[in-house]
Amino acid sequence: MQTAKFRKRPARALIGITMHNANSNITVVGPGAVGGTLAAFLSQDSRFQVSIGARTAFERLVIETADGMIEAKPILFTDPAQAHVADWVLVATKAYDVVATRRWLANLVGPATMVAVLQNGVEHLARFADALPTERIVPVVVDVSAERLAPGHIRQRRSGTMVVPAGSAGEQFVALFARSPIHVFATDDFATVAWTKLASNCTGVVNALVRKPAGIAAGDDIADLIRMLVRECVLVGRAEGATLDDGLPDRVVENYRRGPPDTVNSLYADFAAGRPMELDARNGVIVRLGARHNIPTPINALMVTLLEAASSIAFPLSA
Numbered sequence: 001m002q003t004a005k006f007r008k009r010p011a012r013a014l015i016g017i018t019m020h021n022a023n024s025n026i027t028v029v030g031p032g033a034v035g036g037t038l039a040a041f042l043s044q045d046s047r048f049q050v051s052i053g054a055r056t057a058f059e060r061l062v063i064e065t066a067d068g069m070i071e072a073k074p075i076l077f078t079d080p081a082q083a084h085v086a087d088w089v090l091v092a093t094k095a096y097d098v099v100a101t102r103r104w105l106a107n108l109v110g111p112a113t114m115v116a117v118l119q120n121g122v123e124h125l126a127r128f129a130d131a132l133p134t135e136r137i138v139p140v141v142v143d144v145s146a147e148r149l150a151p152g153h154i155r156q157r158r159s160g161t162m163v164v165p166a167g168s169a170g171e172q173f174v175a176l177f178a179r180s181p182i183h184v185f186a187t188d189d190f191a192t193v194a195w196t197k198l199a200s201n202c203t204g205v206v207n208a209l210v211r212k213p214a215g216i217a218a219g220d221d222i223a224d225l226i227r228m229l230v231r232e233c234v235l236v237g238r239a240e241g242a243t244l245d246d247g248l249p250d251r252v253v254e255n256y257r258r259g260p261p262d263t264v265n266s267l268y269a270d271f272a273a274g275r276p277m278e279l280d281a282r283n284g285v286i287v288r289l290g291a292r293h294n295i296p297t298p299i300n301a302l303m304v305t306l307l308e309a310a311s312s313i314a315f316p317l318s319a
């Protein structure tokens with residue numbers, strides 16, 4: 001994969017942003033697989049008071065990790081009106097829940113609040129730019145491999161990593177996790193990291209459409225289709241400032257083929273379960289930004305059209 005420069009280093013004060021490292025109030029909005037895991041780890045750290053903005057209430061957080069069980073009982077709110085200004089807000093709802101998430105930010109964001117956006121895609125800042133200045137928004141590329149078994153009950157398969165942009169805000173985010181087993185890195189080239197992940201994520205639509213897990217990439221025709229999707233992503237990503245080389249489509253296919261053939265990506269899982277999907281954040285964005293740069297993206301556009309049609313109302317077959 002593309003190599004961007006990572007650094008894990010202590011936070012330092014920079015002009016214009018208040019430093020919140022000790023005794024911070026942290027509110028996690030969206031206590032699902034990602035948010036619940038992070039809230040539980042942060043709750044173990046005596047520097048923080050952790051609260052949760054949830055849609056569905058639960059008694060306590062229980063996280064099954066590879067190293068054992070973690071339990072936490074953060075303060076839980078289910079109504080945005082109950083929330084009050086936090087030092088840090090960690091947004092971990094799905095990308096399609098942005099409108100409802102913004103309602104939490106109205107009460108949670110004060111003049112010095114920092115907001116980390118832990119969502120898929122490349123539009124972290126744009127989604128919340130109307131809620132606070134972008135200097136106080138930290139986009140995060142997440143790789144924690146977790147799944148929600150029930151509200152408040154999460155299984156984390158392996159210790160995760162998160163990547164944020166270098167700079168004052170990113171470094172403060174890195175410092176939040178200094179005492180947790182999750183590795184957080186700052187990079188000088190966040191665009192490349194985010195677009196490299198999107199290059200992989202944009203292919204999940206193929207699995208959803210054919211309703212088959214990763215093993216389908218063993219076939220040459222499907223592998224070619226995956227390469228075509230990624231090639232479009234590479235061209236748009238480059239126009240957006242990412243450094244993506246011509247070998248990326250082949251590497252995405254290799255990753256598919258190297259991994260377990262029964263792997264199910266979250267788009268496919270959501271589609272199969274009849275849940276909303278992050279289709280716009282994973283493929284629609286390539287089409288939208290491609291249009292902005294006059295870059296044709298017919299394969300991504302076709303996939304979006306087909307999956308949207310497949311997930312809409314089913315019509316009975318007439319005799």
Ligand SMILES: NC(=O)c1ccc[n+]([C@@H]2O[C@H](COP(=O)([O-])OP(=O)(O)OC[C@H]3O[C@@H](n4cnc5c(N)ncnc54)[C@H](OP(=O)(O)O)[C@@H]3O)[C@@H](O)[C@H]2O)c1
Nearest residue numbers: 030031032033034053054055056093100119120142145146
């Ligand atoms: N899971 C992973 O391993 C993983 C890895 C990399 C990236 N990501 C990305 O991380 C983001 C979060 O994914 P996830 O897997 O953690 O999703 P998830 O398990 O579905 O969790 C989303 C959570 O947001 C809550 N929510 C929805 N609307 C809300 C609202 N208005 N107010 C408060 N909470 C609300 C949901 O509540 P309910 O309980 O009511 O549904 C749920 O608890 C996504 O963009 C995903 O693509 C996930």
